[in-house]
Amino acid sequence: MDAFLALANGLTIALEPMNLLFALIGVLLGTAVGVLPGIGPALTVALLLPITFQLDPGGSIIMFAGIYYGGMYGGSTTSILINTPGESASMVTALEGNKMAKAGRGGPALATAAIGSFVAGTIATIGLAFLAPYLVDIAIQFGPEDYFALMCVAFVTVSATFGDSPIRGLTSLFIGLMLGLVGIDLLTGQARMTFGVPELLDGVEVTTLAVGLFAIGEALYVASRRHIQQETLEPVRGSLWMTKQDWGRSWKAWIRGALFGFPIGALPAGGAEIPTFLSYSTERRLSKHPEEFGTGAIEGVAGPEAANNAAAAGTLVPLLTLGLPTSATAAMMLAGFQQYGLNPGPLLFAERPDLVWGLIASLFIANGMLLVLNLPLVGLWVRLLAIPQPWLYAGILVFATIGTIAANPSPVELMMLTAFGVLGFIMRRFDYPIAPVVVGLILGPIAESQLRRALSISLGDPMVLLQSPISATLLAIALIALVAPFVLKGLGRFRATED
Amino acid sequence: MNASHRPDVPGLVISLILFAFAGLIWWDTTNVQIASAYGPGPTAMPYIVGAGMLLIAVGNLVLALRGDFPARDSLDWKPILLILGGMAVLIALISYGGGLIPATGILFAAVSAAFGRRAFVTDLIIGLVLGLLIYVLFSKLLALSLPMGPIERLI
Amino acid sequence: MSQYRKGLWRSALAAAAVVGFVTTAAAQMELKIMAPAAPGGGWDQTARSMQQALTQAGIAKSVQVTNVPGAGGSIGIAQLVNNAKGDGNQLMVMGYVMVGALLTNNSPVTLDQTTPIARLTAEYEAIVVPANSPIKTAKELAEAVKADPAKVTWAGGSAGGVDHIAAALFAKAAGADPTKINYIPFSGGGEALAAILGGKVTAGISGYGEFESQIKAGKLRLLGLTSPADKATPDKPSLTAEGVNLEIANWRAVVAPPGLTDEEKKALTDAMDRMAKSNEWQSILKAKGWEDSYVSGDAFAKILEQEQARTKEVLTSVGLVKS
Structure with a gap:
């Protein structure tokens, strides 16, 4: 078992005191920036690149891995405690997590997020270590039509975040889809819905929308x-x-979340958001306590949190095996490799096994370190909620705006943030669900560009969607998921009348 | 839930706004001139979203006319204006070179006031210190270029 | 005012620190370099590398990097032209991509309004096919494009970017109608590469660095680079030498705001000349794998003018810019 030996070797590298120190600095920095919405791990790694230039490659890459995982943890902590998703991938966590925190169950919410992240991160890192070469062969078989079909599955599952009125849910979704139109059309370079404002050419930033709707709207x-x-x-x-019941409700959600997150994260255009949506709706369907969803169900925190961490490890599959950066952070880590003259890709495993396995091993270490650091802090974190309410909300607004300013110090961006805050307020007042807006903004543009790519390659022939076995299967799943609830309801009624 | 069958006026306004959105999308899309060489062009998705928006607007109109909008409590405008005012001052300070730290201080104080605090000066100082900490952390440690004002230049 | 005073303070401190050190006029420079993109991208890395080289080589006393992201640099250049007019210490990193972006975005500000200083680096575009593709040479690809441009699908970066322009020029060189190319833009990162490796498209086009490790691993076949024929080597063939007349480079450069005096312009150009020759800059180029293509002064201004004219023509011919 070569992989085991190599991993053991990697562990000895990662456990060197200096490398442990780099991992620690990484997870601390990552947590700190993950807390601020807008500045994520990608930006931090970018800013640290010139500084780490002087360090040895192993140490700095280990530090980057720590930042990556730390950012994920930090993002979910703020999601749960102050309803401010630090990353777009922790938006779903806020849905149930913040409700739990407000009901005095912030402790279990944070704990299930931390342990779930650890469990999923570990599963995914094992997957990375042993399955990467096989998984990547499947991943590159995904063409635009298959991604479009995957988006269809995601769209169907969005209804889980709709609340009780389909019209209100769809209203939110279409507002999100409309916001998704803003900016330069990727396929033709045309400006749409920009009204001559150059700042709008790059489109609506997901974190700006999420922070505006969630944090400012709530305030x-x-x-x-x-x-x-x-x-x-x-x-x-x-x-x-976490009580015994919490554990019982969490562990399956963690594992299912990891199983969504890792493979989808490994897809070159998969991302970390979609598995969180899929996990949330699955947990909601499978839960024995569906009535708790919307008021603070622990599965709704455990699953998505596991999913986003597993997806983070998943993005390292194409990065390490092919040199394909599939997320902003992965792109920065690629730049990190390259400044040492290392090219991740098919040859890296063969040429520098020490580095690759050192990195994989340090992912284990970073993950363990985050668990050890975060669990004792849970008690401290929840005390944050004891801060007098005026200061708590004032602090939330300061964090929300600084995050936006740090990422893009433009007045237009801040005005958008404020406008989304007002939108969030109106939607709360009139009982429209918030999450579908963000979902529409994320999924709409991907679905559009993948479908157009698929149809451009097929010269306009829509049959391409059914000719690909992956796409056909996914579309069938989407169809079943769409129709099944109605059929089941119908059957239920039929039985009821029979009785 | 309250089938009062009396039209809900704010609900009517919302559906009107949604109609306006649909019109906006349609109008903007007619300005797009360039088509793709193969497959659907840049106008296909806007037309789909625009059409969907139109249906949604009709749906909301029906809800509003039937009075099927959720019941709402009375609204206190003062805190809303305070928070939005704080944001406006922040945007103005950032745009016109007032710097990050004073902007943070004022936002903090304004939001605290919106939540019922009376000690404006204390809150302003807390906000300034918070802004200072964040500024030092991000501009010195990570070399991020944050908005500068007179205070920031002294650091 | 306060900035001026702080500048004085800093100069005094610096002077005290380097007692007995002969300070040249250039070493007094306090430069500001704007990267018209978010931290992390190519322009940002260029700006931060310049910062490193300029300060370490003692050419400038301090260099401050600012990021003004947005719309392929359209926002950054607007700020440079409108807010930094006549500032002799301000530079902005830009590149060939900006030439196209300003045209497709209908930017009200153009590069003619800036003061060109120097071109720093260049990267040639590479055209690749999957290793199992029946297409073996650039000539065969050209014939396929000529026979039916719709059937040859290209994967590359954003619409109107250098990849797209190069694909259009390829079609033109092959004798096909450039408006008929089936070019499929992918958002950055590895998405285009994944589509090429998965055999979803006929060919891929992007900077050589994006494909390098896949070419070396034998997963992609390199048909040629858009380099001049005399730069061709056995493992980096030139398309022009292969019989498809196509030369284009994705270069990066620095420009200054409008309204500079001749002395200010000369001081900035001198600083860049010295940086380009410095060991610090050369070792950064090597570490990052950037090709040196330094040209400064009027020669660069002329190149900038030619590139703008050619880009406008190509983008109009593929229908991305309405004339």
Whole structure:
């Protein structure tokens, strides 16, 4: 078993004191920037590149891996505690996680997120170590038509975030799709919905939208209702830790989340958001407590959190085996490799096994380190909710705006953030669900460009969608998922009348 | 839920806005001149979204006319204006070279006031310190270029 | 005002620190380099590498990098032209991609309004096919394009970018109608590469560096580079030498704001000349795998003018810019 031996070798490299120190610096920095929406791991790695130039390649790449995983943790912590997703991939976590935190169950929410991330990260890292070469052969077989079919599956599952009124859910989704149109059309370079404002040419940033809708919208809504209903936050109600029941409801969700996250993350155009949507709706379907969804169901935190961490490890599959950067952070890590004259790709495993296995091993270490660091901090984190309400919300708004300013210090971006805050407020007041807006913004442009690519390659023949076995299977799944609830409902009614 | 059968006026406004969105998409799409050589062009998706938006607007109109909009509590405008005012001052300070730290201070104080705090000066100072910490962390440690004002230049 | 005073303070401190050191006029320079893109991209890396080389080689006393992301540099250049007019310490990194982006975005600001300083690096475009493709040579690809441009699908970067322009020029050189090319833009990163490796498209076109490791591993076949014929080597053949007349380079350069005096322009050009020759810059080029293509002054201004004219013609011919 070559891989085992190589991994053991890698572990001895990663466990060298200096490398452990780099991993620690990485996870701390990653957590710090993950907390701020807008600045993510990619930006941090980019800014650190010139500094790490002087370090040895092993150490700095290990540090980057730490930043990558740390960013994921930081993003989910703010999602849960203050409803401010630090990354677009932790948006789904906010849905149930923040509800749990507001009900005094922030402790279990953070714990299931941390342990779930650890479990999924470990599963995914094992997958990376042993399956990468096989997985990547499948991954590059995914053509544009297959991605389009995958988006169809994702669109169908979005209805899980709709709440009880389909019309209101669709209203939110279409607002998101409309925002997705803004900017330069990737396939022809045409400006759409930009109204002559050059800042709009790059489109609407997902984090700007999510932070505006979630954090600022919430602050406006809570403030406007203070005279009627004082929001009281109890940091801890019941147990700070996960109860036996919490464990029972979480572990399957972790594993399912990892199984969504890793393969989709490994797809060159898969991303970390889609597996979180899929995981959320699956958990909602399978849960024995579906009534808790929307008010703080622990599966709704455990699954998506596991999924986004597994996806993060998944993106390393094409990066290490093919040199394909499939996320912004992976692109920066590629730049990190390249500044040492290393080219990730088919030859890296053969030429520099020490580096590759050192990196994979340090992913294990970073993951363990984050768990050890985060679990004891859970108690401290939830105390944040004990901060007097005015300061808590003031702090949230400061964080939300600084994150946006740091990523792009343009007044137009801040005005968009404010406008999305107002939109979030109106949607809360009139009971429209928030999440589908963000989902529409993420999925709409991908679905559009992949379909147009597929049809451009096939010279306009739509049959290409059914000729690819992957696409045909995924479309069938989407169709079943769309029709099944109605059929089941019909059957149920039929049985009811029979009885 | 409240089938009062009385039209909901804000609901009517919302559906009107959605109609306007549909019109906006349609109008913008007619300005797109360039087509793809093969496959659907840049106008296909906007027309689909625009058509969907139109249906959604009709759906909301029906809800509003039937009075099927959720019940709402009375609204306190003062905190909303305070928060939005804080954001406006922040945007102005950033745009006209006032710098990040004072902008952060004012936003912090304004939001605190919106949530019922009376100690504006204390909150302003807390906000300034918070802004300072963030500024030092990101501009010095990570060499990010953050908006500069008179205070930032002294650091 | 306060900036000026702070500058004085810094100069005083620096002077105190380097007592007995002969400071040239250039070493007093406090440069600001704008990267009209988010941190991490090619332009940002160029700006930060310049910062490193200029300060370490003692050519400038301090260099500050700012990022103004947006729309292929359209936002950055607007800021340079409108807000930095006459600032002799300001530079902006730009590249060939910006020439096309300003045209497709109908930018109100053009490169003619800037003061060209120097071209720094260049990368040639590579045309590849999957290793199992029946197409073996550039000539065969050219024949396929000529026979039916619709059936030859190209994977590359964003619409109107250098990859797209190169594909259009290839079709033209092959004697086909460039408006009929079936070019499929992918968003950056490895998405285009994945489509080529998976055999979803006929050919791929992008900077050589994007494909290098796949070519060496034998997963992609390199048909040729868009380099001049005299630069061809056995493992880096030139398309022109292979009989398809196509030369284009994705270069990066620096420009300054409008309204500079001749002395200010000369000081900036001198600083760039010195940087380009410095060991620090040369070792960065080597580490990053960037090809040196340094040209400064009027020669660069002329190149910039020619490239703008050619790009406009190509983009109009593929229908991305309405004349």
